[in-house]
Amino acid sequence: REAPLPLPTARSAAGTSRRAPERHGLSLDFYAKTCPAVEQIVGNVTAERFRDRPASGPAVLRLFHHDCFVEGCDASILIAPTTGAKAGEAAAARAVVERDTEENRNLPQYGFDTVEMAKAAVERKCPGVVTCADVLALAARDFVHLAGGPHYEVKKGRKDSKVSLAGKVRGSLPRANSTVDELLRVFAAKGLGAGDLVALSGAHTIGFAHCAHFVGRLYDFRGTRRPDPFMDARLVKALRMTCPYTGGSARAVVPFDVSTPFQFDHAYYDNLQARLGVLGSDQALFLDARTRPLVQELGADKARFFKAFVASMDRMGSIRVKKGKKGEDFFVTLCHWLEDQSLDHDAI
Ligand code: HEM
Numbered sequence: 001r002e003a004p005l006p007l008p009t010a011r012s013a014a015g016t017s018r019r020a021p022e023r024h025g026l027s028l029d030f031y032a033k034t035c036p037a038v039e040q041i042v043g044n045v046t047a048e049r050f051r052d053r054p055a056s057g058p059a060v061l062r063l064f065h066h067d068c069f070v071e072g073c074d075a076s077i078l079i080a081p082t083t084g085a086k087a088g089e090a091a092a093a094r095a096v097v098e099r100d101t102e103e104n105r106n107l108p109q110y111g112f113d114t115v116e117m118a119k120a121a122v123e124r125k126c127p128g129v130v131t132c133a134d135v136l137a138l139a140a141r142d143f144v145h146l147a148g149g150p151h152y153e154v155k156k157g158r159k160d161s162k163v164s165l166a167g168k169v170r171g172s173l174p175r176a177n178s179t180v181d182e183l184l185r186v187f188a189a190k191g192l193g194a195g196d197l198v199a200l201s202g203a204h205t206i207g208f209a210h211c212a213h214f215v216g217r218l219y220d221f222r223g224t225r226r227p228d229p230f231m232d233a234r235l236v237k238a239l240r241m242t243c244p245y246t247g248g249s250a251r252a253v254v255p256f257d258v259s260t261p262f263q264f265d266h267a268y269y270d271n272l273q274a275r276l277g278v279l280g281s282d283q284a285l286f287l288d289a290r291t292r293p294l295v296q297e298l299g300a301d302k303a304r305f306f307k308a309f310v311a312s313m314d315r316m317g318s319i320r321v322k323k324g325k326k327g328e329d330f331f332v333t334l335c336h337w338l339e340d341q342s343l344d345h346d347a348i
């Protein structure tokens, strides 16, 4: 067993200077001249959505994660799917864009709508300036804060992608049944460490999961026909009420955090220590000797969690940010712009 790895510090990620542009070219004042009110404009939309449709918060936070982990934070996740009623049966069999894949198919529409609303509001005030990737990063930040989490500054300057390819998704995103080895590998491939893995998993302090992601733990853990011994028996019982082994609703969801499902706090880590993790991948963070000390550390101190989360969000938000060449900038006014266009993927 390897020694536990250190948590990322604010200095290693979030505490970068205002003036010096970083390697990836993101900066806090990127829109200072071209759209000084961008944060306020996005903030008005997210605040309204948080009131009218609170589930938008976790949905957008997850969208940001799924965007950054596949081809970097470039809004590739937002490009509209080709499947569904519109594209017909033939296309349904053939995943084309990222959203068509199994991993992304259950991302709720209201999350996409929220980003689109924020982008539309920004376009009205500063047309042709702010990218979808930056709007998504800002909206995710807003929802963390609205749910009681930390407020942090977001660096901006991400370019949007011209393409979204289903084939890039497989293997890039962590899965509910991933082992810690697999989680560490997926995160390492994005330049993120064990500390980032544990801190960012704390996002599961809000939001919901569909039964399919953990039903095996309730009835037939690794072929034993018994529930997962590392899930509290009362939680097994409670989750079974929502999630029957067979014949349940594919739409049924349960909260990740049994104690404070709507509050962005550090209860997630206490839950893991009490065997109240819903996903196998969550619970595994406490069972593995490499990540357990980090779980304990963040569970013991909310301020410590907030600091680690902010630092790791900054890193996640900087994954493979694209640098546009002068004169070659690509800009969209609608984040799901691909919908009615046919794009020859082989030509790109
Ligand atoms: C560490 C590996 C991770 C795994 C295995 C994982 C897996 C999952 C799964 C299976 C769901 C349930 C989706 C559904 O049933 O609709 C989910 C939801 C969610 N994930 Fe993760 N996730 C991970 C990391 C992250 C990260 C890094 C973030 C953001 C920083 C994040 C934010 C969320 C949020 C907020 C939800 C709730 C979405 C909602 O309620 O609409 N997750 N995740």
Ligand SMILES: [Ca+2]
Pocket (backbone or CB within 6 Å): 066, 067, 068, 069, 070, 071, 072, 073, 074, 075, 076, 077
């Ligand atoms: Ca992306």
Ligand SMILES: [Ca+2]
Pocket (backbone or CB within 6 Å): 205, 206, 257, 259, 260, 261, 262, 263, 264, 265, 266, 267, 268
């Ligand atoms: Ca919580």
